[in-house]
Amino acid sequence: MNAILQKLSGGTATLISAIAWVLIYLLARWLLDNGQLSEGMRIIVALMPIVPFAIFLGLMLAGIRQMDELHRKVHLEALAIAFPLAMLLLMLLGLLELVIPLSPEDWSYRHVWQFLPLLYFLGLAFTWRRYQ
């Protein structure tokens, strides 16, 4: 698996997997909203975007492994910033939920997870500034 990912890694393959994920996600959403599907099929369709996204993450990791030591350090430090920020965000939402009913239309898992890459990129930007 590693060898395959290493061969495929690189900007193009990562971009293709990201585009595939977006397209499959949109298709899955359309099928769930418009298709006449059984409960079992709905679960399968809802989980379809997981496959290209897992490939995308695998390619990202393979890409990071091929980076030089400074770039790997920057990604590690970005993670060290993003992870506690993500904990903070989840704790904040959890505590708020005790007193304010948070609508799942706005604050479901599929909404909250979008903050995680955002925090990671924030960590990357912050870390890169230190080494430039």
Next chain:
Amino acid sequence: MKNRLKVLRAEHDWSQADLADKLNVSRQTVNAIETEKYDPSLPLAFKIADLFEKRIEEIFSPEK
């Protein structure tokens, strides 16, 4: 950690990109080492020393 990388690179008339190619790292990494914002790992420090045919302590010195 202080280093003489920029001086040594200039003596060889290499650009940061040239040195990065020889060390198999990115130009940003060479720049971060030269500006002393990043201390290289021991393997990379040895590689730099080998490239310039010097001992590590002739290139890198502790900050005092």
